Amino acid sequence: MATAAFNIVRLDPGCFFKDANITKPKIWWGRKLYTKAMVASSPRTLQASNDKAHEDVRVAVLGASGYTGSEIIRLLANHPHFRITVMTADRKAGQSIGSVFPHLITQDLPDMVAIKDANFGDVDAVFCCLPHGTTQDIIKSLPKNLRVVDLSADFRLQDILEYEEWYGQPHRAPDLQKEAVYGLTEIWREEIRNAGLVANPGCYPTSIQLPLIPLIKANLIKCSHIIIDSKSGVSGAGRSPKEANLFTEVSEGIHAYGITKHRHVPEIEQGLSDVAHSKVTVSFTPHLMPMSRGMLSTIYVEMAPGVRIEDLHDQLKAYYENEEFVCMLKKGDTPHTRFVRGSNYCHVNVFPDRNPGKAIIISVIDNLVKGASGQALQNLNLMMGYPETTGLLSQPLFP
Numbered sequence: 154m155a156t157a158a159f160n161i162v163r164l165d166p167g168c169f170f171k172d173a174n175i176t177k178p179k180i181w182w183g184r185k186l187y188t189k190a191m192v193a194s195s196p197r198t199l200q201a202s203n204d205k206a207h208e209d210v211r212v213a214v215l216g217a218s219g220y221t222g223s224e225i226i227r228l229l230a231n232h233p234h235f236r237i238t239v240m241t242a243d244r245k246a247g248q249s250i251g252s253v254f255p256h257l258i259t260q261d262l263p264d265m266v267a268i269k270d271a272n273f274g275d276v277d278a279v280f281c282c283l284p285h286g287t288t289q290d291i292i293k294s295l296p297k298n299l300r301v302v303d304l305s306a307d308f309r310l311q312d313i314l315e316y317e318e319w320y321g322q323p324h325r326a327p328d329l330q331k332e333a334v335y336g337l338t339e340i341w342r343e344e345i346r347n348a349g350l351v352a353n354p355g356c357y358p359t360s361i362q363l364p365l366i367p368l369i370k371a372n373l374i375k376c377s378h379i380i381i382d383s384k385s386g387v388s389g390a391g392r393s394p395k396e397a398n399l400f401t402e403v404s405e406g407i408h409a410y411g412i413t414k415h416r417h418v419p420e421i422e423q424g425l426s427d428v429a430h431s432k433v434t435v436s437f438t439p440h441l442m443p444m445s446r447g448m449l450s451t452i453y454v455e456m457a458p459g460v461r462i463e464d465l466h467d468q469l470k471a472y473y474e475n476e477e478f479v480c481m482l483k484k485g486d487t488p489h490t491r492f493v494r495g496s497n498y499c500h501v502n503v504f505p506d507r508n509p510g511k512a513i514i515i516s517v518i519d520n521l522v523k524g525a526s527g528q529a530l531q532n533l534n535l536m537m538g539y540p541e542t543t544g545l546l547s548q549p550l551f552p
């Protein structure tokens with residue numbers, strides 16, 4: 154590593170650590186102690202730390218009038234380096250953010266415009282928070298030099314035939330699909346750093362792959378018979394009005410949907426198969442819960458022969474030891490959605506089933522943060538060479 158070039162690490166506005174004469178500097182960042190090598194593991198970090206320390210990254214939020222767009226804006230209010238220069242909307246084009254989202258009324262931001270009227274000359278990076286199916290054409294038309302994080306499902310499936318089968322429409326940007334990197338940050342960090350286009354994972358796939366991938370990588374569970382039962386808050390369905398999401402339809406009850414055919418099945422299977430190096434299939438059933446945000450996945454697995462529940466716990470604990478956002482809970486503690494609400498954290502634990510050889514894994518996230526906008530910001534931080542926790546260390550909102 155070019156240590157000579159690495160003489161300043163920016164922590165927050167106005168706060169610099171000079172480390173030129175220190176052989177093993179360590180930096181507190183959130184709840185983790187990072188070594189110099191961890192913070193500076195990409196050449197882009199060096200560049201951002203030295204050359205661009207006083208330059209903002211100019212960001213466009215496409216779909217700013219939606220739930221994930223508004224979460225990006227909320228998170229960027231605490232970001233020292235990213236500045237929003239363009240915001241778009243469809244039906245709400247022409248309106249200010251404060252009129253569409255009064256909780257953001259203090260943000261001094263440009264009014265939202267239609268995408269066709271947006272000026273991308275004043276933009277370095279894009280958060281694309283649009284419905285799947287609309288996104289491929291729009292990203293294809295953006296200037297090529299922009300770094301893009303797409304929150305929709307349009308670039309998540311590597312096999313475009315699979316996309317066409319599950320999304321019921323032809324893929325309209327197959328060349329771009331080849332470049333897209335799947336943005337499950339903790340797993341694909343090195344690929345994300347250098348990506349031009351990151352396909353941010355779906356909320357269910359995030360909550361499911363984070364606990365399963367380390368166990369599959371270590372051959373601790375059988376890849377057959379994985380059963381996943383997930384629950385989501387209603388914001389997962391977006392802000393556009395739909396009869397099925399009326400208060401009267403979702404309150405005082407819970408129901409399953411998309412049984413056997415939810416479009417996140419191929420995304421989950423793709424991610425698990427990639428690390429298993431063989432085709433993995435899962436049984437997945439999502440449920441809609443009468444809460445605005447939050448997601449809980451309960452995953453039933455068979456352990457590999459000779460594996461004990463402690464082995465699963467130890468593997469997940471070790472795998473995520475140095476990760477800020479994935480917390481392995483103490484043995485016996487149950488993950489609750491209310492303890493990650495509004496934050497980028499994922500809480501995980503494993504429990505022995507009463508049937509020998511089987512285990513139950515529970516994970517929770519906030520679908521709008523780690524399941525969408527928080528992970529998107531984590532990815533753009535990496536792509537622009539900033540510590541990936543920047544702007545994301547707000548603690549969960551409780552009660």
Ligand SMILES: NC(=O)C1=CN([C@@H]2O[C@H](COP(=O)(O)OP(=O)(O)OC[C@H]3O[C@@H](n4cnc5c(N)ncnc54)[C@H](OP(=O)(O)O)[C@@H]3O)[C@@H](O)[C@H]2O)C=CC1
Binds near residue numbers: 241388393
């Ligand atoms: N909600 C969640 O928990 C998660 C969502 N996602 C994905 O993120 C993306 C955004 O989701 P979410 O924010 O919930 O959705 P919303 O429905 O809340 O927002 C959609 C946004 O896109 C705009 N829009 C709609 N249609 C068009 C169009 N044809 N052209 C241009 N702009 C359009 C809307 O503008 P206007 O309001 O003016 O109509 C709005 O700004 C989706 O692909 C979703 O699947 C991913 C993970 C989790």
Ligand SMILES: CC(=O)N[C@@H](CCC(=O)OP(=O)(O)O)C(=O)O
Binds near residue numbers: 385389
């Ligand atoms: C409650 C609810 O409706 N949730 C959405 C998933 C939201 C999400 O992560 O998905 P995408 O980014 O893939 O759209 C659904 O089931 O379609």
